[in-house]
Amino acid sequence: MLRVGLGPALAGLSLVAMAAPSDAPSPKVAVPAGSFQQGSATEADAPLRTVTLSAFQIDRDEVSIAAFEAFVAAGGYSRPELWTEPGRAWLAEHPQGAGANMRTQGRPGDHPVVAVGWFEADAYCRWRQGSLPTEAQWEHAACGEGGRRYPWGDQDAVDAAWFDAGKFGHLDGVSTQPVAEDTAPAGPLGLNHTVGNVWEWTADWYNRDSYRQEGDALDPVGPANGLWRVLRGGSYMNLPSYATCAHREPARPDRVALTVGFRCAYPQP
Amino acid sequence: MQPGVQMPTNEGDAQPVPTNAAVAPDADGMVPVAAGWIKLGARRVGPVPGFVLPPAGGAPGNAAAGADDPSAQGEGGAARAAGAPPPRLEEGQSGRPIVPAEDRLSPRRVWVSAFRIDRTEVTRAAYAKFLVATGYRLPEVDENWARDDGWNWTSPTPPDGTADHPVVLVSWYDATEYCRWRGARLPTEAEWQLAALGPVEDGRIFPWGNAWGDRRINHGQLAAPNFDDSDGYLKTSPVGSFPAGRSPFGLEDAFGNAWEFTSDRRVSSWDQVQHKPYQDGWTDVHAPMPGLYVAVRGGSYYFDFRINPAGERHAFLPELRRKTSGLRCAAALP
Incomplete structure (x- = not known):
């Protein structure tokens, strides 16, 4: 993983980064059981609460274009057992999703897949014998015990590529970064691009008041139903205030956007 | 206002401009728009007649890197960190057109079918429902400019005294969800222009x-x-x-107060438009999302129409909640 300060010096030497993109899925990172502070004092993501999670595993990286196209090549869009009932209804209308060109956007295969909706992300994770992470799993894996604005602490990472893209509004030529190379400072578990790069789908339905209604919780899974699923982590097109540990963004499950991708979670083996 | 900058004062000229009549809205708060031809695309680039641009380099004060809404880039409110590269999308403040070059589509003759549209911008009271x-x-951005200046909502109730103001701090997705909840939709850019x-x-x-009429709309001014x-x-x-x-x-x-989202993405060529x-x-001209930018129209309290009448055509990032x-x-x- 390339980090702040090393990126330019190492870029030309990194044989891993120069190699043809692999369609191998992301390595998994083990997250031990534990408690953390979820939420923020900011009203839209309030209140802070204590959440306890059982141990699980999560992808170190966002799902790459190459990894997702391996799912497509394996017939992922043609295997009903990987799709939920509403997912199958969506699939009937969109048998190939938004298409490979939309997912790729002209980027190399080691960049994050985009333009995939919640149903596709959910099916991909099932194919990998996992699931989308819950909001709580995502936040704990990204930000550890909580109580911080970003995975690395409270400081804006002003020289991280994900930051100035959104800030200055001149985005021509600005794009995602490879999933396994993150120029932002590392979070506690070493996951890449939990904030920035692309938004990530989570398993939960969105409700503004769900933390307040549930209170402190063990392995919370969010509301039983809703209109919107929760996106986490912001994207390279956002201001940093959208790419925080706590920011929760509601999105229709069928949203196809050029800034939305995902990673998967897995039960502890 | 900048000293030495002459503003056109067309109000009171030989030909007084009448005011359009009020139209009573229907039960949904909408007014009908009759079908008609428009010319869609950049219509006019450059300052309005009689407007004298400030010297090259822009107006003093614009260069000040502010703590203001950085997402306002392109509206003349540029907050630029030291050492940051100059934006490639030029701002209205510099006297140059704010519409990016790649977005200056040659005007097209477009037929727009009849439809209905909200008589007013969506108010904060309506959005609260x-x-x-x-x-x-909630309309909320976790940044100092949004907190300190009272833009953020801290409950599903509008900030004090602003219930009848247009809701701002909404993203394109928020706007889309609100209209959908009402059983409506955002207008296409063509529809918006006709209306x-x-x-x-x-x-x-x-x-x-x-x-130009300086007191006909809620506009902004040239300089920071x-x-x-x-x-x-x-x-x-x-x-x-x-x-x-x-x-x-x-x-x-329609002009001024708040920018208004359309359902069209920004395109660089007419070939991309359905x-x-x-x-x-x-007819039926539409460039649906997804795209990296969405077309917005109408300018805001933060935008100077004297610089560029065509500047009321602009593009925003669809995810950002802006104060305009x-x-x-x-x-x-x-």
């Missing part, structure tokens, strides 16, 4: 006519801090506060 009914996210300016044969460049109260309001104003700026179809605040042939032009981004919804005729 949506928030209460659905549990949707705001009337058919092309009327030749308007402003909703009320061709001559870009807020301007010469129109009576420093920031947003209650919807319908400028009857002299009403559009031919009775839309209030359309059908109609007589000697096109609002909306109105549209629907089919009943």
Whole structure:
């Protein structure tokens, strides 16, 4: 993983980064059981609460274009057992999703897949014998015990590529970064691009008041139903205030956007 | 206002410009828009006649890197960190057109079918009903400019005293969800233009006519801090506060007050736009999302229309909640 300060010096030497993109899925990172502070004092993501999670595993990286196209090549869009009932209804209308060109956007295969909706992300994770992470799993894996604005602490990472893209509004030529190379400072578990790069789908339905209604919780899974699923982590097109540990963004499950991708979670083996 | 900058004062000229009549809204708060031809695309680039640009280098004060809403880039409120590269999208403040070069599509003759559109921009009181009914996210941005200046909502109730102001701090997705909740939708850019300016044969460049009127809309000013109260309001104003700026179809605040989202993405070529042939032009012109930018129209309390009348055509990032981004919804005729 390339980090702040090393990126330019190492870029030309990194044989891993120069190699043809692999369609191998992301390595998994083990997250031990534990408690953390979820939420923020900011009203839209309030209140802070204590959440306890059982141990699980999560992808170190966002799902790459190459990894997702391996799912497509394996017939992922043609295997009903990987799709939920509403997912199958969506699939009937969109048998190939938004298409490979939309997912790729002209980027190399080691960049994050985009333009995939919640149903596709959910099916991909099932194919990998996992699931989308819950909001709580995502936040704990990204930000550890909580109580911080970003995975690395409270400081804006002003020289991280994900930051100035959104800030200055001149985005021509600005794009995602490879999933396994993150120029932002590392979070506690070493996951890449939990904030920035692309938004990530989570398993939960969105409700503004769900933390307040549930209170402190063990392995919370969010509301039983809703209109919107929760996106986490912001994207390279956002201001940093959208790419925080706590920011929760509601999105229709069928949203196809050029800034939305995902990673998967897995039960502890 | 900058010393030495001459503003056109067309009000009171030999030909007084009449004010468009008020139109009573239907039960949904909408007014009908009759079908007509428009010319869609960049119509006019450059300052309005009689407007003298400040010297090269822009107006003093613009260079100040502020703590203001950095997402306001492109509206003249540039907050640029030291050492950051200059933006490639030029701002209205510099006297250059704010519409990116790749977005300057040559005008096309476009037929727009009849539809309905909200008479006013969506108010904060109306948006609050949506928030209460659905549990949707509050208009809130976790940044100092949004907190300190009172933009953020801290409950599904508008900030004090602003219930009849246009809702801002909404993203394109928020706007889309709000209209959907009402059983409506965002207007296409073509629909918005017809509703705001009337058919092309009327030749308007402003909703009320061709001559700039400093007190007809809630506008901004050339120089930082870009807020301007010469129109009576420093920031947003209650919807319908400028009857002299009403559009031919009775839309209030089509220009000024808050930018308004459309359902079109920004495109770099007419080849990317869906359309059908109609007589000697096109109809059903639409460039649906996804895209990296979405087309917005109408300018805001933070935008100086004197620089560039065509500058009321702009593009925003669809995910950002800006202190100038609002909306109105549209629907089919009943």
